[in-house]
Amino acid sequence: MIEQREVARQVLSLMDLTSLNHDDDANSISQLIGSIDASLGLPAAICVFPEFVQQVKTTLSALGWTSIKVATVTNFPKGIEPLDKVLRETQQAIEAGADEIDLVMPYQQFLLEDADTPWQYIKSSKQVIAGRAKLKVIIESGELSNSTLIAEATRLALIAGADFVKTSTGKVTTNATEDAAKSILSVLGKSTKRVGFKASGGIKTLEDAYPYLILAQETFGVEGVTADTVRFGASSLLQDVYAKLR
Template structure:
């Protein structure tokens, strides 16, 4: 039971509590923030659409949770918006107060063998973030499918200046998997760079989280399991974590 409690406590501190539904409203974002119980632990960030960054900031401030960061997504979810639009939405999101930008790479271009376009999206997004926001790069590992492409996408993200490399949008049939996580973490480790990792989509329970934490610990070591370098992107994980912690 103690191990389960420890995993739950760690998982909440590494969570990007997420709501990215096309039907989201301001009141949905308010409910999301209200679901945080500071006595049981607070997430590292909340992740919402750019239109709701202001709402999330206000709702967090009202609950004295200003330390919780606000993340948003760009080029989401299909990864095929023109670069000029992506940079524009990045700059607007930062003006709204976004602390972190989760960029979807043009992964279909990568599948077609076009690495330079992918690198340009990452580099230009990093430039737009400058020192004002962290860049988390979503490679959509479930669509890349093969280890070689997942490794290539991870390496391009690192080369382009990503602060984190993230598995998935959560909007495709296959999202975070332990197999893809192993490939991505191995590429990060081999690069020798300090780059974070985010598992998103499908991590729903403390038992799920435990497997990711154990795998990450085995590749990257204990010190990597902090919010600066490891995140879970999740919408339903929080309630399971709180159930464990309440017991």
């Protein structure tokens, strides 16, 4: 029981509490923040659509929860938005207070053997961010069909400037899987540059998260697993973790 609580505390500290639903509004985002029980611990970040960044930033500041980062998404969810729009939204999100940008790589172009387009989206977004936020690149691993493509996409994201490589949007049929995580982490583990890993999509319980935590520990070391290197993108995971802590 003690070990389970320790794992729950660690997973909570690595969580990007997320709401990316088509019917999100100011009230639902307030409820999302309200679901946090500070007496049990705070997540690493809250991830919302760009239009809610300022609301989240202001609310967290008022609550004194300034350790929680504000994350948002660009080129989401299909990875097909024009580059100029993506860069404009990135700039606006940072000005609104975003600490982290989760960019969907143009994975469909990547599948067409066009590596230049994904490179440009990642590299240009990194230039707009200019050290003011972290760039988490979503490769949409479930759409890449095999471990070789997942590894190649991870290498591209890493070289182009990603601070994290993230499995999924959570909006496709296959999202985070252990096999995809192994492929991503095998590349990140060999890099001389510290680039983090984020598992997202379908992680609803502590039991779901645990295998990814173990894989991350095998790559980064037990002490190397922190919010700077590992994240879980989830919504319902928070309540399961809190239930374990209670």
